Amino acid sequence: YYTEGSTTDHHCHPDSNGKLSSSPPLIPQSPSSDSSDSFSTTSSRRVPQLAGRFGAPGAGCDSPLALINETLRFVAERLNGLPEGMWRGYEDQRGAYMLGEGDWKKMEEERHEGLDFVVWTGDSARHDNDARFVRSESEIQALNHLAVRYMLRTFPSSFPSHPSIPIIPTIGNNDIWPHNSMTYTPTRPNPTLDYYAALWEPFMPESQRSEFRRHGSFAVEVIKDKVIVVSINTMYLSNSNDLVKDCAGREGEDGYGGDAVLKFLRQTLEGARGVGKTVHVVGHVPPNPLNYGEGCYRGFARLARDFREVVVGQHYGHMNVDHFFFPTPHDGVGEHSLSPQPPSSSPSSSNTNTTTLLSTLSVTRPDFSLQNTPVHSMVPGWFSMYFHYLMTHYHSESKRKAHEMVQPVFVAPSVVPNMNPAVRVFEYNTGSNVTDTRRDGGEVDVAEVMGGTGYVTKPGALLSYTQYYSDISKWNALHALYVSSSSAFPHPHTSSAQPRPFPPRGTYIYEREYRPLKAYRMAHGEGMGAESWREFAGR
Numbered sequence: 001y002y003t004e005g006s007t008t009d010h011h012c013h014p015d016s017n018g019k020l021s022s023s024p025p026l027i028p029q030s031p032s033s034d035s036s037d038s039f040s041t042t043s044s045r046r047v048p049q050l051a052g053r054f055g056a057p058g059a060g061c062d063s064p065l066a067l068i069n070e071t072l073r074f075v076a077e078r079l080n081g082l083p084e085g086m087w088r089g090y091e092d093q094r095g096a097y098m099l100g101e102g103d104w105k106k107m108e109e110e111r112h113e114g115l116d117f118v119v120w121t122g123d124s125a126r127h128d129n130d131a132r133f134v135r136s137e138s139e140i141q142a143l144n145h146l147a148v149r150y151m152l153r154t155f156p157s158s159f160p161s162h163p164s165i166p167i168i169p170t171i172g173n174n175d176i177w178p179h180n181s182m183t184y185t186p187t188r189p190n191p192t193l194d195y196y197a198a199l200w201e202p203f204m205p206e207s208q209r210s211e212f213r214r215h216g217s218f219a220v221e222v223i224k225d226k227v228i229v230v231s232i233n234t235m236y237l238s239n240s241n242d243l244v245k246d247c248a249g250r251e252g253e254d255g256y257g258g259d260a261v262l263k264f265l266r267q268t269l270e271g272a273r274g275v276g277k278t279v280h281v282v283g284h285v286p287p288n289p290l291n292y293g294e295g296c297y298r299g300f301a302r303l304a305r306d307f308r309e310v311v312v313g314q315h316y317g318h319m320n321v322d323h324f325f326f327p328t329p330h331d332g333v334g335e336h337s338l339s340p341q342p343p344s345s346s347p348s349s350s351n352t353n354t355t356t357l358l359s360t361l362s363v364t365r366p367d368f369s370l371q372n373t374p375v376h377s378m379v380p381g382w383f384s385m386y387f388h389y390l391m392t393h394y395h396s397e398s399k400r401k402a403h404e405m406v407q408p409v410f411v412a413p414s415v416v417p418n419m420n421p422a423v424r425v426f427e428y429n430t431g432s433n434v435t436d437t438r439r440d441g442g443e444v445d446v447a448e449v450m451g452g453t454g455y456v457t458k459p460g461a462l463l464s465y466t467q468y469y470s471d472i473s474k475w476n477a478l479h480a481l482y483v484s485s486s487s488a489f490p491h492p493h494t495s496s497a498q499p500r501p502f503p504p505r506g507t508y509i510y511e512r513e514y515r516p517l518k519a520y521r522m523a524h525g526e527g528m529g530a531e532s533w534r535e536f537a538g539r
Helices: 065-079 101-110 137-154 191-199 206-215 257-275 294-306 354-364 382-397 446-450 472-488 530-538
Strands: 118-120 167-169 218-223 227-231 278-282 311-316 323-325 409-411 422-428 462-469 511-514
Touching: 065 137, 065 422, 137 191, 167 227, 191 206, 206 218, 206 257, 227 257, 257 278, 257 294, 311 422, 323 382, 382 530
Parallel strands: 118 167, 227 278, 278 311, 311 409
Antiparallel strands: 218 227, 323 409, 422 462, 462 511
């Protein structure tokens, strides 16, 4: 329903008659005014802006198709090496995503080294933020079906119904109906899980489908005999799902959905340990005391601790904010209810009663996945408290002994333009040789890293990553200028019915944002192991 030219006070949707709002093209107040005014939650202090071509940053609107198309065109051509012009978006009328024999020959000749596998952290359906356009289960399924088609176009193979590389999806809380709600039905079929088992058939090993239909989790071997990615159904661990009980926490019990997920995760980790493989864990809702039931969180954190030599990476979404933390079996800020003195960089210099802080954060937490609260109304309120929690958590974890550390949880930014959208490409040890180590940008001294010991020498160990982002405001302005100039000076060889594409071929709306080893001044020889992040957390 996102409509370019609609207003943000209508969630970037047209009115109920399908027409654009008659509101003038107003923009938010100038940031030169008093800083407290710029973050006011009072509607009189802010005026709606118009929805741009690629989104409306800070307004709480969903992603337009133009942003999705340009994101996946960038992934397909810039990151995965498809020849320019081969990727075709949803609005492109040239038809199916199947490639002809000539296309395949061209791609094989021109494709440079691309991606090895993709983790897809969920929430492919739009958010239920507009009472005029209420979501239905059929719409959610249709949007997820479209997302699968997008993935198959982005990673095409000679088998049209299967991608060229492993893609590991996970269920988001907006991928189910009602929102956040999924029942656990161990003795009878679960329609939601049955639907995704069929939809994700191109991505899921046949041997895993029966298991997936029970609890929504599955595992894929992405490097033969070396590295596994396990996708866990965090909806059975999330404390926002009122249809399931908290994990019982008793060994071997799987009477609740969360227990079944944790049992499957434990079995996968035990199996990997037994044959010398490593594991990346993927989910939607990140594992911390704010998001999981108490029993589920402690059970998950114990697994992360007990299998810390097996788990080499964890990747989640949901919160739309780029950050990291460590899963610990206690509350994440120390064994005692009274936290240590936060570092000087924390939002407050006074001691904080973390029990009270966690309680306040849980009660006042906005639902990030609804996207119904603009960024300006959450800052400096809930986000400030959450960042305070993170600073206290970092301070506590930096004092932990090195041999006790577990790999950090990476919460990646999203493509939803509530903030500027981003995508992330990791480099990792393939477990073969130096020249086979995935790298990008020349920052990692591969010989130094591969010559190290411990974490970095493991197959699947993360060496670094590159984060790319799109400055949506800039590209919206460039698109408006393009439209204006095209109207004034039409291209002589392009009819008005078929305007020139924007951005032009070979140009992408994404650019490199940062690489952590350089940005965070991490020791290159340690790669991205827990010790590197512990040292960074202490700063």
